Amino acid sequence: MGTNDEELRLPVQVGVAFLLAQLGAHGAGRFAERIAELDLTPPQAGLLRMLAAAPGRSQRELADQLGMPPSRFVPFADELEQRGLIERRRNPEDRRLYALYLTDQGFVLLARLAEASAAHEREMCQALSPDERREMKALLERVAEQQGLGRGVHPGFRRLRPGHRPG
Amino acid sequence: MGTNDEELRLPVQVGVAFLLAQLGAHGAGRFAERIAELDLTPPQAGLLRMLAAAPGRSQRELADQLGMPPSRFVPFADELEQRGLIERRRNPEDRRLYALYLTDQGFVLLARLAEASAAHEREMCQALSPDERREMKALLERVAEQQGLGRGVHPGFRRLRPGHRPG
DNA sequence: TATTGTTATACTCTATAACTATA
DNA sequence: TATAGTTATAGAGTATAACAATA
Numbered sequence: 001m002g003t004n005d006e007e008l009r010l011p012v013q014v015g016v017a018f019l020l021a022q023l024g025a026h027g028a029g030r031f032a033e034r035i036a037e038l039d040l041t042p043p044q045a046g047l048l049r050m051l052a053a054a055p056g057r058s059q060r061e062l063a064d065q066l067g068m069p070p071s072r073f074v075p076f077a078d079e080l081e082q083r084g085l086i087e088r089r090r091n092p093e094d095r096r097l098y099a100l101y102l103t104d105q106g107f108v109l110l111a112r113l114a115e116a117s118a119a120h121e122r123e124m125c126q127a128l129s130p131d132e133r134r135e136m137k138a139l140l141e142r143v144a145e146q147q148g149l150g151r152g153v154h155p156g157f158r159r160l161r162p163g164h165r166p167g
Numbered sequence: 168m169g170t171n172d173e174e175l176r177l178p179v180q181v182g183v184a185f186l187l188a189q190l191g192a193h194g195a196g197r198f199a200e201r202i203a204e205l206d207l208t209p210p211q212a213g214l215l216r217m218l219a220a221a222p223g224r225s226q227r228e229l230a231d232q233l234g235m236p237p238s239r240f241v242p243f244a245d246e247l248e249q250r251g252l253i254e255r256r257r258n259p260e261d262r263r264l265y266a267l268y269l270t271d272q273g274f275v276l277l278a279r280l281a282e283a284s285a286a287h288e289r290e291m292c293q294a295l296s297p298d299e300r301r302e303m304k305a306l307l308e309r310v311a312e313q314q315g316l317g318r319g320v321h322p323g324f325r326r327l328r329p330g331h332r333p334g
Numbered sequence: 335t336a337t338t339g340t341t342a343t344a345c346t347c348t349a350t351a352a353c354t355a356t357a
Numbered sequence: 358t359a360t361a362g363t364t365a366t367a368g369a370g371t372a373t374a375a376c377a378a379t380a
Contacts, residue, residue, distance in 0.1 A: 014318055015284075016300060017194050017291040019307035022316055024191015027184050060338060069372060074340060096338040096379045117182075124184040127313035128306065133183060136306045139299060140186035146294035149189055151181055227361060236349060241363060263356045263361045 023124075031120050038112055043068070044080060048102065048110050051086060056099040058091070085109055190291075198287050205279055210235070211247060215269065215277050218253060223266040225258070252276055 032042050040048075043066060050062060063073035077100065080086045085106040091097040102110065125133050199209050207215075210233060217229060230240035244267065247253045252273040258264040269277065292300050 015288040016304050016307065017198065017284075017288045019304065019311055020187065020291065021191045021195045021198070023307060023311055023314070024188045024195070026311075026314060026316055028188045028191070031184065031188070058338075070339065071341080071373080072371070094338085094380070098339075117184075121182040121184045124187065124310065124314070127309045132306060135302070136310075137183050137186065139295065139303045139306075140183065140190060142294045143291065143303075144186055144190055144193075147190070147193060147291070149193055225361070237362065238350080238364080239348070261357070261361085265362075 027120070027124050030123065031117075034116050034120055035113065038109060038116065039083075040109075040113065043076070045113055047077075047080065048085065048106060048113060051100055051102045051106070052110055055101050056089075058097045059100065060097075062100060080106075194287070194291050197290065198284075201283050201287055202280065205276060205283065206250075207276075207280065210243070212280055214243075214247065215252065215273060215280060218267055218269045218273070219277055222268050223256075225264045226267065227264075229267060247273075 028042070035042070035045055046066060047062065050057075050065065059073050059077060060070055062077075063070045066073070068076065077086065077088070081088060083105075084103055087101045087103050087106075088098045089101060091099050125136075128136060195209070202209070202212055213233060214229065217224075217232065226240055226244060227237055229244075230237045233240070235243065244253065244255070248255060250272075251270055254268045254270050254273075255265045256268060258266050292303075295303060
C-alpha cells in the first residue's frame with residue numbers, strides 16, 4: 001500500500017529509551033500469550049512466584065507489592081484458591097490476618113511456569129550470542145539499579161491481559 | 168519492616184526478558200509523567216509525531232497504526248483539534264476521507280516534545296558511558312529487528328496514562 | 335481507635351454495533 | 358454494495374468508600 005518508512009521525514013530519533021519501551025511491551029505481551037496456555041495472567045504468575053519466595057504473607061502485604069488495592073486482591077486470590085493453587089490459613093496470633101501459601105498443585109504449576117519463563121527468555125535473546133547476552137544483561141542491570149528498580153514484581157504486570165495482539 | 172530481599176529463596180531468575188519488561192514499563196511511565204507537563208498523553212504524542220512524519224493521512228489509517236478502533240479515534244482527534252494542535256481537511260478527491268495535519272501550534276508543541284524525549288533519553292541512559300550507550304542501542308536494535316518490530320509507534324502506548332506511580 | 339479482609343457502588347474506559355454520507 | 362467517519366450503547370474493569378471482625 002506504500003505506507004512505508006520512506007514517508008518518514010522528520011528526525012524520528014529511535015533511542016535507547018524507545019527501544020526499551022518497545023521491546024518491554026512486546027516481550028510482556030509475548031509472555032502473557034505464553035502463560036495463557038497455563039491459564040495464567042501475568043499478575044497471577046507474579047503472585048505464585050511471590051508465594052514461593054516468601055510464603056505466609058498477608059493479603060494486604062501481597063496486594064501492596066502487586067500494586068493493587070485490597071478490594072481488588074480479594075477476587076483475584078479467590079480465583080486462584082478455587083483452582084486449588086493457593087491456600088488461605090488463618091493466622092492464630094492475629095485472627096484478622098490470612099496467611100497465603102502455595103498448595104502442592106500450586107508448586108506443580110510453578111514448575112511449568114518456570115519452564116515457560118525460560119523458553120520466553122530464550123525467545124527474546126535469539127538474536128544474541130551468549131557473550132552478547134551477558135553483556136546486555138549487565139548493561140540492563142546497571143540501568144535498572146541506577147533507576148532505582150528492585151528485583152521485585154515489575155509494575156507493567158498490572159494491566160496486562162493476553163490476546164491484545166498488536167497489528 | 169524486614170520485608171526485604173533476604174526472604175527470597177527460590178531461584179528467581181532475573182533474566183534479560185524480565186529486565187526489558189521492567190525497564191520498558193518504568194521508562195514508559197517516566198515518559199508519560201514528563202509529557203504530562205505538556206498536557207500530552209503518550210498516544211497523543213504518538214499522533215503528533217505520526218502527523219509530522221507523514222501528513223495528510225486519513226483517520227482510519229492513523230487509528231490502525233495507533234492500534235485503536237475508529238470509534239475511539241474520533242474523540243481522541245477531537246480533543247487535539249479543539250486545542251488547535253491538529254487540523255482536519257476534507258480530501259477533495261474522496262469526500263468521505265479527512266486528511267489530518269499538524270497546525271503551526273502543533274509544530275511548536277512537537278518541538279517541545281522532542282526536547283522532552285531527548286531529556287528522557289538522557290535520564291534513562293545516565294548509568295551508561297557513551298560507548299556503552301552505543302553498545303546497548305546496537306544490541307537492542309538487533310533484538311528488536313529479530314523480533315519483527317518496526318520503527319513505528321510501539322503498542323505499549325495504548326493503555327498508558329500519567330500518574331500511576333508505582334509504590 | 336486502628337487495621338484486615340470484604341462487599342457495594344459508582345465511575346471510567348472500551349469495543350461493538352448501528353447510522354450517515356459518500357463512493 | 359462497500360468504506361470513512363460518527364454516534365449510541367452496553368459491558369468490563371476499576372477504585373472509593375462503607376462495613377464487619379478483630380486487635
